[in-house]
Amino acid sequence: MKIDVELEDLWDAVACQKESSLSWERCETFMDIVIVLDGSNSIYPWYEVQDFLINILQKFYIGPGQTQVGVIQYGSTVVHEFSLGEYQTVEEVVEAARNIDQRGGEETRTALGINVARSEAFKRGGRPGAQKVMIVITDGESHDSPQLQQAVPDSKEDNITMYAIAVLGYYNRRGINPEAFLKEIKFIASDPDDKHFFKVTDESALKDIVDALGERIFSLEGTSSQGRGFGLQMAQAGFSSHLVKDGILLGAVGAYNWNGAVLKETKHGKDGILLGAVGAYNWNGAVLKETKHGKVVPPKSSYKDEFPEELMNHGAYLGYSVGSLISSRGSQLYVAGAPRFNHTGKVIVFTLKNTGNLTILEALLGEQIGSYFGSELLSMDINGDGHTDVLLVAAPMFYSEGWEKGKVYIYTVTPQTSFILQGALEFSDRSQNSRLGSALAQIPDMNGDGFRELVVGAPLEDDHQGAVYVFYGQDKTIQHQYRQRLSAAGFNAGLQYFGQSLHGVLDVNGDGLVDLAVGALGAAVIIWEEQQGGGSTTSSPPSPCSTPCSTPSFSSSSSSSGVWYSLALDERRFPPRAVLDELDRQQRRSLVLQTGGGPSCQRLGFSIQETTDYGRPIAVVLETGQQNLDEGPVLDPDWPSVLRTELPFWNGCEQEDTCVPDLVLHGHTDLTDVQSFCSSKDRDTWSLCGHQRASEEDSVYVVETGRRRVVVSARLENQGENAYGANIHISTSSNLLFSSLIVKVKSPSYSPSLKAIPHTEIRSFRAGTLAPPVSGIHHCLQDAHRHKEMKTRTKLNQTKVINLSLDQNESQMNRRHPVKAE
Missing domain, CATH: 2.60.40.1460 (Integrin domains. Chain A, domain 2)
Incomplete structure (x- = not known):
């Protein structure tokens, strides 16, 4: 409650200070407005006039120290519907307007209505020094037109600004020329007519001039007698706030034509609150500061380099969000967001002295139109060393792949206090509106690694039910992948816009852990933290x-x-x-x-x-x-x-994962070679033997006509380490049939255990002999060359190949080349 009072006092001082000084003037929304309403019988339908009245009342800043409104209705007579100051809020005035009934009357005595407003209505609750404004709404020429010649000048002599609205419904419905009527209404309106005179075709068209009339009255409110535009009249100081070491920082988004500003108030070195005032300087915003010697407002010229005059009409909203950070040198710097600057948004980093000297050190720019870059700011000391590690800048309306997903930019703060874009938190796999970054909050370490965590709100997820995400801190940055998602859909509480605000400072349940407060539409949720x-x-x-x-x-x-x-x-x-x-x-x-x-x-x-x-x-x-x-x-x-x-199993080798075997494969056959065959005297004259003597080959094998089988013997020996999975492959030509396999010698088998050597291995210094007979030898070979191939393979993919090629020499004999080892 103490904070609320201080902020209210500050607002009164900034926006509506009654005492005149060099730095501060009276709030220029300090106005008394009397609406003179024609309620004669010719006005039809009445609800259109009533709707116009309600809509225009909602345009005014009604409240203590600001605008007061009174309404009188006239026809043949005049009735005070309610007086100035009788209702203190917009809601109260609008409710009173809803209850105004049409009084009727055979005559339209406009001069009488103006005189009563001037002489009575402005005195019933009127305030000295308040600007006087009279709005006259009528649908026809007055029956006391001669009296207007006195009533209107008298009102203007009393410094009453006159707005006149001509409703032409009666004339158009009857086809009457309204020239005389319009001349009378222009006479009532203050000069110039283009600023103070309005006409509409009928009662239903009154709604079309609400905005224009409101803007012209705002122009009156925001313009002093010297003709200045908006300064701090619409500042809205306190739109955003932030605690700093030496005082209160306030955002004023309406300052300087809605470009915005920032204010600061100190309390003799005590901690305070940093607030935004979006309405300052025509909604460009501003930064203000209050010390024990009074409030300090940085001059408008402080912003001219980053907020040039040619962009003033964009309404940058500086002060929409405010914050601070601690540099590596220990100095305190301030940050403020202007999410509407040049439509893409901007964040400024600055210093602010009690003398009013504001120095902008750096500006960060948004990348997408309408993303609202800078609407939320958060500086984080992730590792707890007392210096800011990252500055987070939210763009919750960032548009991607047809959805308003949102994006949070991560800027690393260097030792030289410059800001380097490190990346962004965003979701590329979500096909829904999210507005990630609508709220940002820092919470203490959750996972015990000593780094603080980040919570981000996404109030539009799950069809506007909302969700919040938890991102872990790591070293001096934020992990880009979220670690926890809390969805309002899982609470079954009918929440909407869950995550539109966040706060993670208080231990609500007293368990020693900071809890998280999450705001939703008309509700707040407290989430207990677990270590x-x-x-x-x-x-x-x-x-x-x-x-x-x-x-x-x-x-x-x-x-x-x-x-x-x-x-x-x-x-x-x-x-x-x-x-x-x-x-x-x-x-x-x-x-x-x-x-x-x-x-x-x-x-x-x-x-x-x-x-x-x-x-x-x-x-x-x-x-x-x-x-x-x-x-x-x-x-x-x-x-x-x-x-x-x-x-793993033990392999019995020097290396745990590798064995180096040394496999040797020997092979021979039971066929007779040509040399032995031809040694017989009765065969030396055979052509085969003559061919052999002429051949350069050392040995050729002979298959006789009556032979029905051939035996090929293979002997495999391992002279190295264990060979696991070693095997012999035997292949024959298509005219030979494999008969059987006889194992003559093999390594002893071992029972398997954790350290056992299986029988499928070929142990070192062991030898095995295979004698596979091959039967079904044909007398006539279909091809000129045939071969028998024997291979052995191990897990090391070592292969030894023995080819025994057969050549056809005569119809009853086959000649065989010597065994070749590969």
């Missing part, structure tokens, strides 16, 4: 027992917090190669974490099943969660709730 707990979750590596552990890291009034966890082994294989000793391997288990205590662990046993797959490790998955989501600390979303790791 967020972080912790490390681990699982011990390979042994017959796994030990899940969790180490809490939080500060809370609660001494403990319960969590659940589940452990799964080889979850994607069936059957799994490892199982927990308990039957239900997916069963959730509980673990209690003590505040400030060490790790909390539980040992779980498991067994390895008989398997031939020792090459791939066993997958281990540990999932955790909070038991009670409504009480105590909450889990930190930065910490993973699912831990995935692997349990």
